[in-house]
Amino acid sequence: MKPELLKRMVKGPDGVEFEVEPMRDYYCDAPPTVQHGAYIKIVEDFFNWARAESLWILGFGTGCGAIEMRPLMTPRFDAYRYGIQWRPTPRQANLLVISGYLSTKTLKRAIRAYEQMQSPKYVVGLGSCTINGGMYWDSYNTIKCLDQYMPVDLYITGCMPRPEALLAGFEDLKKLIRAGKAEGANQYAERFDWYKANQKQVIHDWDMPDYNW
Amino acid sequence: MVSPLYLIVLALAAAFLLGLLNPERRGRAYAVTLVALAGMTLISADWLWAFTMEGIDPVDVYTAGAEPPFAINLRMGLAEAALTLLVNLTGLLSALYLKDVLLAGGRRTMAVLLISVMALVGIILTRDLFNLFVFFELVVISSAGLVLLANDKDGGPASGLSLSAGFKYLIVSQFISAFLLLGIIFAYHATGTLNIDGMANASLGLATGGTIAFFLMFMAIVAELKPFPANGWALDIYESAHPAFSAIFSAATGAAALYAVDKLLLIGGAEWLPIATGIGIVTFIAANLFALPQTHDRRLLGYSSIAQTGLVLVVLGQRDLLGDSTPFIAFGLLISHAVAKAGLFWLSGLLKNRQLADWAALRQRPLLVFAFVTFTAMLTGLPPFPGFYAKWELVHQLAGAGQFTLLGLILLGALIEAGYLFRWFGYLMKREAPVETVPCTGHKVGPVLVAVAAGWALAYLWGDLAGGLFGRDNLLLALPLLFALSFLLLDWLPAWIKNSLAIAGMVAFFLLTWGEYDPLRLIFAIIFLIGGALTLLASYSVHGRRIGFYPAAMLMYAGMVMLIRATTSFDFFAAWELLTVGSYFLILRGKHSEPHALSYILFSLGGAFLILAGFALAAAGAPQFDLASLAQVAAPAAPWVFVLLAVGFMTKTAAIGLHIWLPGAHAEAETDVSPMVSGILLKAGLYGMMVLLLAMGKQQLYGVELTHVLLWIAALTALIGNLMAVFQEDAKRLLAYSSIGQMGYALFGLALMNHLGWLMALVFVINHYIYKSMLFLAVGGVAKRTGTREMYKMGGLIRLMPLSFIAVLIGIIAVSGVPPLSGFGGRWVFYNAIMSAEYRLPMVVLFMAGPIAFLYLFRLIYTIFLGQLKDELRRVKEAPFWIVLPQMIYVALLLVFAVVPGLALRHVDAYLNQFFPEGGLHWGGGTIISDYGYWNPVAIMIIVGVIFTTVFALLLIVNRKAQMVKQFNIVFSAERPFRPETTHYAWNFYAPYRKAMGFLTQPFVTRFWDTLADLLHTAGDLGRRLYDGNGQSYGFHFLAFVVIVFFVGGI
């Protein structure tokens, strides 16, 4: 545990000492819950259509695959025409693209970013490394199997997959969303303990609350 | 009637009697001395009673039973009676004070004291020149003896310092005696008489050698007044002698010598008056200047004594101009000086150490602090003491006669004097007090208290006299002032009782008088009285007795009430001074407010002197005038009157250039004082401006429209005030600078000189009172809880102090002028007002200032209440109930004023029609219509409310399940925040803005005033080096003085 997260005694302006426990006082400790869709199916379908047509990707390049996302914004591929945009903050993004290999150190950040996104939210694994470690299959610090740690809706294979493959993947994701099958966030909430156990198994210096709101 | 001769006889007899007594029976000798002095005091008092109450004529006593040329005659008149009473009383009290010394020194010391007092009485009574000389010699010898015999070591052997001082005194006295004797010989030769009246009749000046004879005599007697630069010896005496003796030396000797000069001037006639004036004013200025860098208390008092004597000499020198009022003025100044100086010297005897800062020890004794305050007020000529009346009269007469240079110099000197006296008072109140206690023996404190009582009695007497002379009511009988002073007597009560009394008193006074005000004044009356009472609610949060708070606060409120009730210039000015002094004491109460309170009182007094000069100029010789008749001031003087008064009032509204006192004063004041001095006190200056502008309207000076200049000043004030506020880290300082900006707006409205401009100023007056009081209270409450005023050390307090947050939120919305709160009313009126303004360019500056307010307002609320909560502040509680309660009332008031501004403004709008018939508002239903636009506050409030509620409801429905998170649950580029301190973006919040606009916030004004103060100090310090402590150089100074007067005076 980092020193700034340890319990400490502080003295208030009135001279009274009291304890501050950062993990309790500074972070919300509520677990995630399963969120149901709208009561009426047609409304939920409508929302799913909107969700599919408005994919906001978190601008977080976790590995080498990030370089393949950039061309999507250019005139050649122009992902915007498919309702895909990049957002700089996880709060406003719905889609986390794990672009390539994911070191354990980055995994911690990726988990944090994923948890800070609002549901429904989607994860796309990009390239072989996210699937089985790829060329890093024997590396001491990259994870081999992304879906152990967060619910992946879709993998796009290749090392690296080209932008066209990404576009195709996103189109497939849209189909999943429209069909109401992209419920990764709920899956994460349901199997929260399992995911956490997996995460904590590889992240040895766990220095954050279990769920990052 | 006992013959005045007995005054001398009694002293002589007692002195002889002492010689006969057994030297060991010291107690008995002391009793004889006291009886003799008491007897002399009684005789003088008896005479004074007879002159004042029974109105008898002056009496001449012929010693040898023959008429003057052949014998010595003594005269007892009103002046003599008063002066001998002063001398004898000082002697008696000093003798009491000197009890230990006299008992230790034995009968010889007592005899010398008696002789000294007797000689002073003789100087006053005698009408014979040679006799005068003899008495002077006696004074010199006895004084030197006293200096040697009675030093501050309580009866021990004379210290080296006082020994050398006494010796130097003797050296210089020989010069003086030689001059006097030579002069008398020549004069006798020229006129054949030694009698003063005889010589006056014989027109000495016309006789051969008469001029030189008089010159020699005059120089000698004037030298006894310790004029600059021939006064080094006197300072050494003040510094080293026993304080009780210094009291005599300053109060009694000074008075006697002045009277001697007065008598001598009878001989010299009118042609010598300018010389006396010149010597006097140079001495007054120089001595005050030299006193400025002093740190030794008695030496400072010495300088001050010399200065005061110089001032009286100026008055004597202007007797041809002042005429019948000379005694009133001269005595007013002299008596103030004598009583205060004697009192201060006696006080200094109670303290062990001689540095000014050591006087902090007095703080343990509130009564002695009160004594100090009384004496300081007497010396600086504050109401209701005699010096105030005298100064008023003097300035009016001088201005009436066109003596502007002299007037300016007198006021300058007085300001410097106030500077060092108040600085001293600041030390007394604020410096670290030594551990030792102040010994409070009865015989030492007694005289001090008598002096205090005398001071207040004289205040009453002079009020009465002035009332008789000029048909005024006695200031001391004014109800508000009496109410304020009564808190001095009630100061032993617990604070909450006094607070209730104060609130009840203010509300009651308002209820009694509210029918008497016109709508304009009514607004101010409500703010001062009801608003003041409201602010006082916050004072319930302070426990204990809170000594000194209520007299000061009530004095300020009394002054403000008297200000709006004043109809004559005199009442107005007196009220102005009272509120200034009261607020000064209030401001000084803050923990670190010493320098700020000092700069406040200096700027305020400087401003007050300008107002005084302005009134004097406008009065054109009359003792006072109706404020309304300011309008009739004739052309050449009028613009100058305008300038003087306007600058004077602007020191209170803190217009740019005169604003540097405000931030510190407001920020360092106590929590409940800040709203008083910001929300309420500033309005006094605006009220002054209103009175001035209503009466005088537009004035032109050298073809420049003065209201146009005001517009620029006001606009720049608004800009700089706002801009400075942006860069403050200290929340209260931020608010203080914001006040400067807001006052700029109000002043701008007034200077527009049209109907809506004035209405806008009033809207600002009301709004600023409400929201600035509220904000200061809220921020003060937060500062109280968090123990800091630095905003960046706070943060995230919204959940812990929700009510304070609401107050600040409402406050900043109102200040920024965003609809639907009341600030918008001000902006709307402003835009309508400038539509018909004659000048457009100043608006540019004001427009620039407007949006800047958003910067500091957001910073205020964000850095305190939003953002990240710090470790140490996690358990902070909401501000105390009594601080929150008035805030909530203010919130309600703001909302009410926002929805129905007509409640307050309608009547004022109608009232303004008589001054500005054009451009009034039309109040139709909810809509307010001007010539250019319209505005419906009710509709705005409802529409905004409905939209807000609807949107809010929508959000609530959609977002009902929102998860409440804690402060570190933020997206942090996928990292986590380190600590709240590193996550709260607050310090130097507007760094990029500083890059762009910071050049405008260079402290030019502060630098200017600092340089000025430095210059004065340096000048004083350089001049002081004249006094090198060498007896020879003192002798040389005297000769130089004579030569200078000889050539400069053109004799």
Add this chain to the structure above:
Amino acid sequence: MHALYDRLKALFPLGELTEQRANLAFATLPVEYLRPALLHLRDQEGYTHLVLLTAVDWLEDGQENCQFQLTYLLNNRAENLDIGLRVMLPREGTTMASIHDLWPTAATYQRELREMFGIDFPDSPGVYEEFILEGWNDIPPYRRDFDTLKYANDSYAQRAGRETRDPETHMKEQLYPGKS
């Protein structure tokens, strides 16, 4: 390069010169001469820039007690010359004197070396803080005795069904089927 080597040789007991390129050469010297040699190069010879400080684990070489090789690569900007000074250190309980006072950037390299090889540089600022790894709980991963495959298999869930092929044979198979 040889001139420099000769000058240095006169002062320090240098090993033989390995010339990589015309302007890049390496030489080994005993640990105790490293600091004076670096100082000399920096102050007298104009090698003012520390290009890198890195380590090689010569575990497989089997030299007794002398299995970490540190390379201090210096650059002479004016003449475009690089020289690498090498020292050999024992593998167990390795400590080395810090040179962060000569080049402040060295502190960063040393932090990395401590984390990845376990070479200790006492006194180097922040040397015990985590640098790249977070919460590492095994022997330093760049040491040759660290079995990365075993570690990966122990720590991470491997996806079942993964096949490993030799790239060369696999590509031949793919591109020229049946010809191998």
Add this chain to the structure above:
Amino acid sequence: MDFEWIKIPYALLTLFIVVNFGMLLGAFIQKIGARVGRRHGIPIWQNYADLIKNFGLRTSITHGVMFYLGPVFRLTGGIGLLLFVPTIYGSEMFSNLSFSGDLILALYFVFFGTLGMALGAGESGHPHAAIGISRGLSQVSMAELPFALAVFAVALQYQTLSVTDIVAAQQGGIANWTLFTNPVAVAAAMLGFLGSMMRPPFDVVIAPQEIPIGPPTEYHSSYLALMQTNRAIFPIAKIVIYMNLFFGGAASWPVFFLKVFLIYMVSVIVGVVFPRFRVEQSIRWFLVWAVPLGVLSIVLV
């Protein structure tokens, strides 16, 4: 000029039209930008999808009361601003709620939403939010100045503060527009306009690469949806003021749509040409170029 109940449905109608127009206009302008870059750009209905999606998100968090209320303030500010100004000249139906105040009300109500939003973003506790607000307020303090001066000049020119009267004075031909009768004021105002539209070169407030979108960093889900709605209304409400003051107002909806579009395009064209200014640079730019024009305009009137 008094309240009647019928004004409420009329106002809602205006609101409806403007919201939709704003959504489409926003997308259309983005599309233009894309075409300049030879892209297809977003579908024209993209903003609707985004809005519905944000309303349809299932979770949200809140940092506190002010955070919750921030977007409410924001949207209230936008709707209020729109409704306080008459939209269509000469139409009683679309004069909205302008009976409650004149031009000054509109000018100051602009800040209502900004202030509330700043407070909400402030409570999120995110330093980027505070930095963004610090930049935004700094910049706006100078960008508003030329506009305020121009407004003053125009008010002086027509001797009224009523928007309707100002528009009325510009009727009867294009030559009567303030644009031609007082070009200096219009120039000053349009320079100020650039500064208030949050487009390059004056978009350092939200600087996406540097302080991820600044103030709204923490906003999401329905909060963001409210802000998007405001994003559709607010620029148009602001442009309506410009249109009424300087460009002769609009007497019918087609004219309205055209003029709003053209005025909007001014900032778009400038935006695609110029790179981003730092705060102090933009303040200096306004001080040197726009403010003197504003001063000149009030001197000349």
